[in-house]
Amino acid sequence: MTVALENLMTVKQLAAAYPAFTEPMIRWWIFNADTNGFNVCIIRIGGRVLIDRAAFEHWLEAHRAASFTPESA
Numbered sequence: 001m002t003v004a005l006e007n008l009m010t011v012k013q014l015a016a017a018y019p020a021f022t023e024p025m026i027r028w029w030i031f032n033a034d035t036n037g038f039n040v041c042i043i044r045i046g047g048r049v050l051i052d053r054a055a056f057e058h059w060l061e062a063h064r065a066a067s068f069t070p071e072s073a
Contacts, residue, residue: 007053008043014051026051037062 011030015023030049033039041055 003043003052004054007055008050009053010048010050014053014056017053 009017011023011026014026015021029036029038030042033042038059041051041059043050043052
């Protein structure tokens, strides 16, 4: 899978782009990435963690409640 470099964000940048998600919440997802599937969103380089914005949006969509449809709201 090829990663578009312009999609890479730090935790702080991701939290700023998506205000519904706080930095501590995102860090918790990173810490538990092996169990919650968030590992598909992150790239580790040395001690730095970068998040692929496109993969993050896909990960969020995968966690949407299956029974929810816009027509039922």
